[in-house]
Each structure stands twice: as C-alpha cells, then as structure tokens.
Amino acid sequence: MSLPAHRARLRLPSATTGTVMAVASMSTIQLGLALSVPLVDQLGALGTTGLRLAGAGVLLLVLIRPRPRDFSGRDLLACTMLGAVSAGMMVFFMLAVTRLPLGTASALEFLGPLAVSLWGPGRGRIRWTAMAALGVAALTEPWHGGIDALGAGFALTAAACWAAYILLTQRVGDSVTGLGGLAISMPVAGLIGLLAAAPSELENVTWKLLGAMLGLAALSAVLPFILEFLALRRLTTSAFGTLMSLEPAIALLMGLLVLGQMPGLAPAVGVAFVVIAGIGATRNGARTAPAPPEPRASAVPATVNSSSS
Numbered sequence: 061m062s063l064p065a066h067r068a069r070l071r072l073p074s075a076t077t078g079t080v081m082a083v084a085s086m087s088t089i090q091l092g093l094a095l096s097v098p099l100v101d102q103l104g105a106l107g108t109t110g111l112r113l114a115g116a117g118v119l120l121l122v123l124i125r126p127r128p129r130d131f132s133g134r135d136l137l138a139c140t141m142l143g144a145v146s147a148g149m150m151v152f153f154m155l156a157v158t159r160l161p162l163g164t165a166s167a168l169e170f171l172g173p174l175a176v177s178l179w180g181p182g183r184g185r186i187r188w189t190a191m192a193a194l195g196v197a198a199l200t201e202p203w204h205g206g207i208d209a210l211g212a213g214f215a216l217t218a219a220a221c222w223a224a225y226i227l228l229t230q231r232v233g234d235s236v237t238g239l240g241g242l243a244i245s246m247p248v249a250g251l252i253g254l255l256a257a258a259p260s261e262l263e264n265v266t267w268k269l270l271g272a273m274l275g276l277a278a279l280s281a282v283l284p285f286i287l288e289f290l291a292l293r294r295l296t297t298s299a300f301g302t303l304m305s306l307e308p309a310i311a312l313l314m315g316l317l318v319l320g321q322m323p324g325l326a327p328a329v330g331v332a333f334v335v336i337a338g339i340g341a342t343r344n345g346a347r348t349a350p351a352p353p354e355p356r357a358s359a360v361p362a363t364v365n366s367s368s369s
Contacts, residue, residue: 078294092280115277117250143248159211172222177301195333
C-alpha cells in the first residue's frame with residue numbers, strides 16, 4: 061500500500077530543520093569550549109581534546125551499541141575515515157592555536173568549509189560563500205597576528221580535515237541507518253585523540269577530571285556531532301559549509317553575553333555578513349530525496365515454484 065503524496069513529501073525534512081540543528085551544534089560546541097578552559101590548564105590542549113573525544117566515543121558505544129555485522133566493508137571504511145578526520149580536525153586546530161592567534165587560526169581553518177561551500181551548482185552559492193568569507197575575515201581579524209609557518213600548516217591541515225568531515229558525514233549518514241555510523245566513527249576519533257595526547261598530557265588525570273570530561277564530551281562532542289550528522293541529511297554540503305561561517309559569530313555573541321566582551325566595529329559587521337550569508341545559503345539548501353535503492357534480485361529462482369504445474 062503506497063503512502064499518500066503529502067506523507068511522502070515529509071520523508072525529507074526542510075532546510076529549516078537542518079539549519080536549526082547546525083546552529084544548535086555550533087552553539088553547544090562554543091559553550092563546551094568555554095567550559096573547557098579551566099581543564100586545559102590542568103591537562104593541556106591535546107589532553108583535553110583527547111579525553112573529550114574518548115569520552116564521546118564511549119558514550120556513543122554505550123547508548124547506540126552498533127553491531128559491526130550490520131555494516132558493509134565499505135561502510136566500515138567510511139566510518140573509520142570519518143573518525144580519523146574528526147580527530148584530525150580537533151587535534152590539528154589545537155596544535156595551531158598553540159602557535160597562532162586564535163583569530164588567525166580560525167580564519168585559516170574556515171578555508172575547509174569554505175571550499176566545500178563552493179562545491180555545487182548555481183551562481184547564488186558563490187555569492188553567499190564570498191559574503192561568508194568576508195564576514196569571517198572581519199570577525200577573526202587575522203591581520204592582527206603574525207604567521208608562524210608550522211602553526212599555519214597545522215591550521216590548514218585542520219581545514220582539510222574539516223572539509224573531509226563534512227563530505228564523509230553526509231556519505232555515512234546516507235548509507236548507514238540511524239546513528240550507527242557515528243557510534244563507529246567516534247571511538248576511532250577518541251583512540252586517535254588519546255594517542256596524540258599520551259603520555260605527557262595525561263599524567264595529571266584524576267577521577268574527578270574524568271567525570272568532568274564525560275560531561276563535556278556529552279555537551280560539546282556527542283550532541284554536536286549527532287546534530288551535524290542529522291543536519292547533513294537535510295542540507296546540501298554547500299549550504300552546510302556556508303552555515304559553518306556562523307560559528308565565529310556565535311562565539312563572539314557568547315563572549316558578549318557571558319564574558320562581557322564588547323566587539324569592535326569590524327567584528328560587528330562580520331556578524332551581519334555571515335548571518336545574511338547563512339540565511340541566503342539555506343533558502344535553497346534543502347537536499348532532494350535520494351533515489352530509492354535498486355531492488356535486489358530474488359535469491360530463489362522463479363522456476364522453483366511448481367505449484368502451478
């Protein structure tokens with residue numbers, strides 16, 4: 061029995077739903093980063109990142125309990141690659157900010173989603189991408205800091221990982237039912253994060269710190285990754301990449317509301333640019349419903365049925 065046409069159209073939610081999920085993801089990430097500041101002093105940047113990723117991997121394994129036999133070999137490979145680039149995105153950015161001003165590192169890292177946002181048909185996409193790029197430059201003001209060659213290399217590597225993360229997240233989300241793909245990829249990211257941090261930055265770990273890191277993992281890793289995973293089922297990668305330009309604006313807004321940090325004129329103009337670009341990109345950013353999979357041939361030959369003979 062076929063579904064009514066209006067119900068069939070509801071199978072793929074609108075771009076508005078994906079946009080709300082993406083913005084909520086960026087907001088929880090920024091809140092988690094703010095709450096992580098005291099832990100960075102105790103565990104170091106890589107130790108904090110590694111434990112947060114490991115905690116997220118453990119939580120997803122416990123909550124979702126994926127079964128490897130439910131995945132094809134190709135899906136398992138895609139999930140493993142997604143875990144690797146997720147870890148790389150966080151680890152290399154942390155390495156970059158130890159050598160570069162935060163604004164400079166953020167501007168260089170945004171080249172990743174900026175490149176993804178250029179991927180796709182339509183001239184409007186280029187207009188919104190250019191506006192988002194100008195807005196991020198005004199927000200981060202990278203010209204205020206010097207450039208360390210190794211730090212710039214770390215930031216550009218994080219940018220490449222971010223671009224790959226967007227593309228792989230959509231690939232895994234399309235091919236794996238539910239959140240099983242995320243429950244495979246995050247433990248991989250956690251293992252890589254711990255290897256990057258160990259052993260020098262994990263020697264000060266206590267049970268109290270581990271408890272705090274589990275809470276931060278749920279807030280700033282599990283929840284954001286789930287929201288982005290679901291958002292990329294609803295948005296094109298071009299629209300999602302442009303939306304990521306809102307993250308520095310969200311960070312600036314939280315600094316104003318929570319820390320009383322008043323932005324200057326250039327960051328304020330940058331906020332306006334990225335908000336307009338985000339709205340413009342998502343107006344036509346909904347994905348079309350994927351084509352249904354080809355029906356599999358029956359394993360039992362039609363000639364076996366002899367009841368009509």
